[in-house]
Amino acid sequence: MNRFGKWVALCVSIGALTAGGDAFAFGNAASGGSEGAKATATSKPIKVEKAKGADACTVSETYENAGKLDKKTVVVRGKVVKVSKGIMGKNWVHLQDGSGDGGKGTNNLVVTSQDVPVVGDVVTAKGTLYKDKDFGAGYLYKVIVEEATVKP
Secondary structure, rough: HHHHHHHHHEEEEEEHHHHOOOOOOOOHHHEOOOOOOOOOOOOOOOOOOOOOOOOOOOHHHHHHOOOOOOEEEEEEEEEEEEEEEEEOEEEEEEEEEEOOOOOOOOEEEEEOOOOOOOOOOOOEEEEEEEEEOOOOOOEEEEEEEEEEEEEE
């Protein structure tokens, strides 16, 4: 496959993050990146209690404290609003806990994991937070939690 073909294949794979028959929109910063998937608006407001422990953060706190949390372990509890399976060898989970500002994109946290939670479930994710993570092809995340375990 030539370079152009590889680039197209990468874009299609990453583009699957925004696929799905819901209100996810390409190119919206609500995913935590300048490009990516926006989590859907729900009919009822989401309100999830913060995780317990020293590494615990709300979704909005991950954005507010990204500088000091970069490359550190965090624990976030939230409602699963989207799961994109098997993209770039991992599952991409979108969590919301009711904190943050939807207009600023600080209400939705993207977590990568080998676990596959169910949309609608409340889960606890524990992984390494990275700020300003650039996957290329326009997929830049202000905050992302990688290699997380996601448990009910």
